Amino acid sequence: MNDFKNKVKEKIKQYSNEQYLDGYIKNEFLTDDGDADIYLNINNKDELFDSRTTGNQLDLCKDVYEFIEEKTSMLENDVQISLHIIGKKISQKDQELVKHILKEHYAVELYKKHKEYKSYKSKIISLFLVGFISVLCYLLLYLFTNFEFFLEVFGFVFSFALWEAFDLLLYDFSNVKYEREAITQNLLIDVVFEGDEKFKMI
Numbered sequence: 477m478n479d480f481k482n483k484v485k486e487k488i489k490q491y492s493n494e495q496y497l498d499g500y501i502k503n504e505f506l507t508d509d510g511d512a513d514i515y516l517n518i519n520n521k522d523e524l525f526d527s528r529t530t531g532n533q534l535d536l537c538k539d540v541y542e543f544i545e546e547k548t549s550m551l552e553n554d555v556q557i558s559l560h561i562i563g564k565k566i567s568q569k570d571q572e573l574v575k576h577i578l579k580e581h582y583a584v585e586l587y588k589k590h591k592e593y594k595s596y597k598s599k600i601i602s603l604f605l606v607g608f609i610s611v612l613c614y615l616l617l618y619l620f621t622n623f624e625f626f627l628e629v630f631g632f633v634f635s636f637a638l639w640e641a642f643d644l645l646l647y648d649f650s651n652v653k654y655e656r657e658a659i660t661q662n663l664l665i666d667v668v669f670e671g672d673e674k675f676k677m678i
Contacts, residue, residue: 501550511556514547516540518563521570536577544662553657558666566669575667582663589656596649600641607637 490496505512518524529535548557561574614630617623 497550505547505551506555511558512551513558513560514544515560515562516543518561518566520563520565521567523563524561524566524570524574534573534577536574536581541581544665548658548662548665551661553654553661555661556664556666557661558668560668560670562670564671571667571669578665578667579663582659582665586656586659586663589652589659593649593652593656596644596652600644600649603637603641603644607634607641610634610637 505514507513524536524540526535526537544559551557566574610630610633614627614634617627617630
């Protein structure tokens with residue numbers, strides 16, 4: 477039992493460090509110029525398009541987006557990515573359609589995430605303003621009056637506003653900012669269609 481626990485600790489130490497992750501990313505994704513390649517293998521175009529959608533609402537399969545996001549989540553947001561779609565029977569028209577839909581999808585996602593970003597930013601600024609005004613009122617009351625009740629009220633408002641502002645700034649706002657950058661990275665993906673001949677095992 478103790479031997480197994482030691483093995484568990486050893487593997488955690490071996491694989492839960494940045495050096496291992498950096499090596500994995502370098503071997504799996506990165507090119508000599510620091511960009512990244514992702515390879516998506518398909519048998520035909522039916523694996524790309526969502527059969528339930530049509531016309532101007534034509535969309536890619538959710539599996540495609542999930543595949544892209546799973547792979548890109550391991551990369552830093554400042555890395556240029558090329559998505560290589562490998563397979564046959566993809567016409568030039570369908571290739572352009574895939575590129576358009578992919579960019580359109582992430583443009584909409586970026587718009588929604590940016591709205592969320594601005595909302596958090598507005599909340600943080602408002603809370604800091606409330607905190608600043610509250611502490612100013614507290615100091616004025618403390619220096620020139622003896623209103624204990626109002627001192628407590630403004631002291632509470634000041635503490636609450638600043639606590640909430642810092643909490644939003646450190647957690648929610650930082651996460652949304654990172655997610656916005658990740659979506660923008662996916663929006664800028666360069667899509668390349670290639671035949672499967674050179675990827676076949678010899």
